Amino acid sequence: MANENTILIIGASRGIGLGLVEQFSAQGWQVTATYRGTVPQNSSAQWLALDITDPASQQHFIEQLAGQTFSAIVINAGIYGPAEQRLDQATDAQLNQLFLTNSFAPVRLAQRLLPQLASHGGVLAFTSSQMASLSENPQAEMPLYAASKAALNMLVRALQPTAEQAGVTLLSLHPGWVQTDMGGGQAPVTVEQSSSGLREVITAAANKGGHHYLDYQGQTLEW
Template sequence: MNPHQRALIIGASQGIGLAVVQQLLQQGWEVCATWRSTRAAVQHERLRWLPLDITDAEQRKQLLQQLNGEHFDAVLINAGMLGPREQVLRDADEAVLSQLFLTNAVAPVRTAERLLPLLRDERSVMALTTSQLASLTENPQATLPFYAASKAALNMLSRALAGQMAAQGTTLLSLHPGWVKTAMGGEGADITAEQSASGLVTQLQRFRGQGGHHFIDYRGQTLAW
């Protein structure tokens, strides 16, 4: 029997995703991780890299073929883009908006849905990185409205996914990683990728076996939908 817990991290070649991979390896997990356009420099005997652009249906199909027969204790889908600089709807490019919602909402849940059979058992966790900005309550000023709207769409599509997961008894997390010092978050952000990743990994372990759908941040605090 394999003594290691196994995780699948989607979107892990840099930033928060890569920091999560490193945290899991430090804690003894076996990790399968994906990269989209840039191969990560990190290598480890318990780490396997696979290519994936989650917006590409053929690549999603290939990933499932490569993972056929494998099972995971935790799956984290970490995908997102900030979207257009213009924050007034009449000025925003429609193609850019379409790509934003595909990348941030539709493709992550499509990917999660296809990966559900790979969850090992009732204690397994499926998690998607979302944002506190997705909440009407937590974001009353509509900061970054297009990005926030795409993450709100992600939350709603995830809620629909939760019904499928209930039959398995598995747990679904909508995880806000915090405002993180990454290429997207900028140097003025509150926390480092390592701090965020430490919290995210803690929540993946804390919610094992709890069931249901939870909207929380990296510290484990419940957020308002």
């Protein structure tokens, strides 16, 4: 990737995001990461506060990044949404928050961050889900969450013309069913396994171009 090996990780104070901070830091990358709440301890990353759904917070964050260029940017944002995952039981407020967090806010932020990616080799990655695919999720499990991630995939695809002009590769990534607060302790994939695999996928994507839908092991998923 770019010689300076710099990465910006959005949503990194726990789970997969924090795992990515640790993975890239261990490889000698300069890591800038965002948090909500408290800053993780014992980390060499530069930490900046960000609420991705708050325009004022997003504006302040963008101003703090002025003049910086990154080899890769990872936007790791996601909530499960209504517990019942039934459209007839979800409120408008719950649905609005779900799609704002999982779909609209990540891509809005990405549009503002694209100029800060290294041209001809930069990677812009989003945490999506295998459940976002009609082919990979034929039983429509977790339909509201899945729909929000499917919307994310389509909105990322809409970034492709701009990304191509800048020489940036787009990634929609499935981290696996991971042992996080959302995934639960019964999940088969550890945070270390997922974040280690994602690091390799992101690093390998430099200079590939296009928009790729991959899991944490680098396997191509069907849209």
